Amino acid sequence: MEQVIANGVYLGSQYAMIALGLTLIFALMNVLNFAHGQMYVIGGFVTYTFYGQLELPFVLALLMSCVTLAVLGALIEKFLFGPVIRRSAREESTMLLAAGIAFLLDAIILLVFGEKQRGVPKIVDGVFNWDFRIIMPYDRILICGLAIFSIVAFITFMQFSKTGRALRALAQDRVAAQLMGVNVNRYSMIGFALGAMLAGLVGGLLVTITGINLGMGGPTSIKAFMMVMIGGAGVISGAIAGGFILGMLEAVGLAVLSQYGDITYLAIFIALMVFLAIRPQGLMGKPWG
Amino acid sequence: MKRRSIFTALSAALVLAAAQGTVGLAANPxxxxxxxxxxxxxxxxxxxxxxxxxxxxxxxxxxxxxxxxxxxxxxxxxxxxxxxxxxxxxxxxxxxxxxxxxxxxxxxxxxxxxxxxxxxxxxxxxxxxxxxxxxxxxxxxxxxxxxxxVANYQSGPAIYKYLMEEKGVKTVAFIAANESDPLSQRDSGLAAAEALGLEAVSANVTYQVDTTDFTPVLTPVIRTRPDLLVLSGVSPANAPQLIRSARELGYQGLISTETAQDAQVLREGAGDLANGFISVGGASTPEIxxxxxxxxxxxxxxxxxxxxxxxxxxxxxxxxxxxxxxxxxxxxxxxxxxxxxxxxxxxxxxxxxxxxxxxxxxxxxxxxxxxxxxPLVVNVFQDGEFETLFVAEVD
Known part of the structure; x- marks a missing residue:
């Protein structure tokens, strides 16, 4: 049981980080960013390039992932989502645009980084072994700690900085925020860049554990959407809760149901459908939007 | 007149170039x-x-x-x-x-x-x-x-037999992705292993194809302590992660697969933890x-x-x-x-x-x-490269 809990906490921390960026973008712009998984993959590949290939320090490589994705996110918002949102009131326009961007990024990733699975040297060697009750490699413990630290830092930033307050105002009521003097266009771009940066950060962190490959984008997006649905779309605390709940469900399911084959996600999907039928707005979302 | 000559010469050159190009393209059907x-x-x-x-x-x-x-x-x-x-x-x-x-x-x-x-x-x-x-x-x-x-039902028995005779393998565990190829390879591998007299201690644990973290998936398999862990139909993207997770969970037995793998992917994804990993390749190693x-x-x-x-x-x-x-x-x-x-x-x-x-x-x-x-070339990964373990033929 101890091992299951440890696995759940570890999975939950990485899932929560993946969901954070997605829910931030949704909260700010009402955009379902289907390309979030691809942004995560690019973040992993950037860290792979700087840390694994060029052998620069891991922290620097991680920083490069964050900067690259922040710039990419800002550009995507400024030149793609921003104009589409201004010109089209239909929500499906941004959904189609997001899907198109996901396909485009997939193609670019294939061209630039190739089709192979990539991995980087371990950042910490050794395995924590508590009498075979909990076995956890030190690098996972470190990444779990860094993920939790990043989540706390993000919440602090959103809560106490001027930019964070502006972003929250924007998420709560776009028109009211504009009337209060918030530069909507500027903060939309900053918010999107921040969401993309979070995807890059988690990609950079996890490449040290899971490696990275071209095909990880789509499944990552699907899991991120599941977490957001559990926690409530557009709610930061909901995304964190959704991430930890999904991580724990996965860890428990794999431990308890493994003898019956790969039915963990089948059970999770059924539970999610029942849950959404009862509470469609998720745990912390509001039924009115 | 001069202008007309230049025009004629240019036209002729263009026609010739086009004809040459056509000849060049049509050189071979x-x-x-x-x-x-x-x-x-x-x-x-x-x-x-x-x-x-x-x-x-x-x-x-x-x-x-x-x-x-x-x-x-x-x-x-x-x-x-x-x-x-x-x-x-x-x-x-x-x-x-x-x-x-x-x-x-x-x-x-x-x-x-x-x-x-x-x-x-x-x-x-x-x-x-x-x-x-x-x-x-x-x-x-x-x-x-x-x-x-070479199909897994052709390479699998050869590998298992070799490992039984050379490494004293007695128990085996299988793990496969939950899709048709790996599952059918697991089933035929299991049948071949049991026909050879190996005891299968775990054969029903599967994972989603998009799994990125295999530690929770492998935990129950490793607890059965098999002599040989077979990664049935494993894709090159998943192999290093599975090997790494198994080793980090303390597994010290042999790991094999019947699919072809890539040395660089194993080197990057699992490093020295992949040493001893057995897979199937073609005319790959310098010996052949x-x-x-x-x-x-x-x-x-x-x-x-x-x-x-x-x-x-x-x-x-x-x-x-x-x-x-x-x-x-x-x-x-x-x-x-x-x-x-x-x-x-x-x-x-x-x-x-x-x-x-x-x-x-x-x-x-x-x-x-x-x-x-x-050629049925069975390789073992060692220090970043494949080495030929043995070569066999399919009839």
Whole structure:
């Protein structure tokens, strides 16, 4: 049981980080960013390039992932989502645009980084072994700690900085925020860049554990959407809760149901459908939007 | 007058250049060979190594004057279609090949894709070379599919027997992705292991194909403490992560698979933790690779930036198609001629040292010659490179 809990906490921390960026973008712009998984993959590949290939320090490589994705996110918002949102009131326009961007990024990733699975040297060697009750490699413990630290830092930033307050105002009521003097266009771009940066950060962190490959984008997006649905779309605390709940469900399911084959996600999907039928707005979302 | 002369001269030059260009393009007639397989998504490495192997070899042939079949020398053109590992797309791809008049196709890469394209291939007179293992594709009454590699039910028993005799393996655990290829490979591997007298201590743990963290998945398997952990049908993307998780969970036994892997991917993803990992390859290691194989690797690397070790097996399909057509030029338009030639075809294997031959095999497994005879090379990963453990043949 101890091992299951440890696995759940570890999975939950990485899932929560993946969901954070997605829910931030949704909260700010009402955009379902289907390309979030691809942004995560690019973040992993950037860290792979700087840390694994060029052998620069891991922290620097991680920083490069964050900067690259922040710039990419800002550009995507400024030149793609921003104009589409201004010109089209239909929500499906941004959904189609997001899907198109996901396909485009997939193609670019294939061209630039190739089709192979990539991995980087371990950042910490050794395995924590508590009498075979909990076995956890030190690098996972470190990444779990860094993920939790990043989540706390993000919440602090959103809560106490001027930019964070502006972003929250924007998420709560776009028109009211504009009337209060918030530069909507500027903060939309900053918010999107921040969401993309979070995807890059988690990609950079996890490449040290899971490696990275071209095909990880789509499944990552699907899991991120599941977490957001559990926690409530557009709610930061909901995304964190959704991430930890999904991580724990996965860890428990794999431990308890493994003898019956790969039915963990089948059970999770059924539970999610029942849950959404009862509470469609998720745990912390509001039924009115 | 002067202006008119210049204009005339320019026109003449243009006409001549165009004529030269036409002559240059039409120097050799083109023989199209198709590829239908997965070149995107998590399994992209399987199909891309196929496609790039074919493109490398075709470019090499074209650069050196073409490939002579009968009295005609052809340039080779590869027509590719990404089926995205989707059987519906695979059918569309095979229909595209039929529309282009192509009779020889490499792929698809997976079981359900290979099964799905069978009616299209048979109706349109297409021979296809899948990398899929269901026996009914290659057994009568089917006759248009030719297995492009060694199947796991052929390599598995050889590996298990070797490990039982040389390493004293007594117990085995299987883990597979929850999709058709790995599951069928797990089932046939389990049957082969039990037939040899191995005790299977775990065989029903599976994982989702998009799993990225295997520690929770492997935990119950490792607790059974098998002597041998078999990663059934594992993709190159998942192999290093599974190995790494197993070792980090304290597993010290042997790990093997019956699929081809890539040394660089293992090196990057698992490092020294992958030492001792056993997999199946083609004419890969320096002990058996011929000069032509070495040149193929060099050309592939120059063309695409880096080599993929899976191409050690995938280099063969196009070579077999062309060599068989050279043996019977009438087969270019008539696959029935091709089928007849397969029974007696033999040619030197250009990618292996020594007197190895290319020929069609499969009599034991399928009752007819519907498999290319690629060498069954069992490799062990050691310090970043593959070393040959043993070489065997399929009959």
């Amino acid at each position: 083109v023989l199209k060979v198709g590829f239908v397989g997965v070149t995107s998504g998590p399994a992209a490495a399987w199909g891309i190594s196929n496609q790039r192997s074919m493109e490398t070899r075709a470019a090499w042939i074209n650069e050196t004057g073409g490939y002579t079949i009968g009295d005609v020398t052809y340039d080779i053109e590869i027509v590719s279609f990404d089926d995205q590992k989707d059987p519906k797309r695979a059918i569309a791809g095979m229909e595209k090949m039929a529309q282009e008049g192509i009779h020889y196709v490499v792929g698809p890469n997976v079981d359900n894709g290979a099964a799905a394209v069978r009616p299209v291939a048979e109706a349109n007179g297409i021979m296809y070379f899948p990398y899929a293992f269901p026996k009914e594709l290659y057994m009568a009454p089917a006759s248009n599919a030719v297995l492009g590699m 690779a011929s000069d032509m194989m070495v040149e193929f690797v060099t050309r592939y690397t120059e063309m695409f930036g880096e080599y993929n070790d899976e191409s050690n097996t995938k280099v063969y399909a196009l070579e077999y198609i062309l060599a068989t057509l050279a043996a019977n030029p009438a087969a270019i338009e008539d696959v029935e001629e091709f089928k007849q030639t397969m029974d007696t075809f033999e040619a030197p294997n250009p990618y292996m040292k020594g007197d190895a031959m290319m020929r069609y095999v499969g009599m034991s497994s399928f009752g007819q010659r519907r498999q290319v005879a690629v």
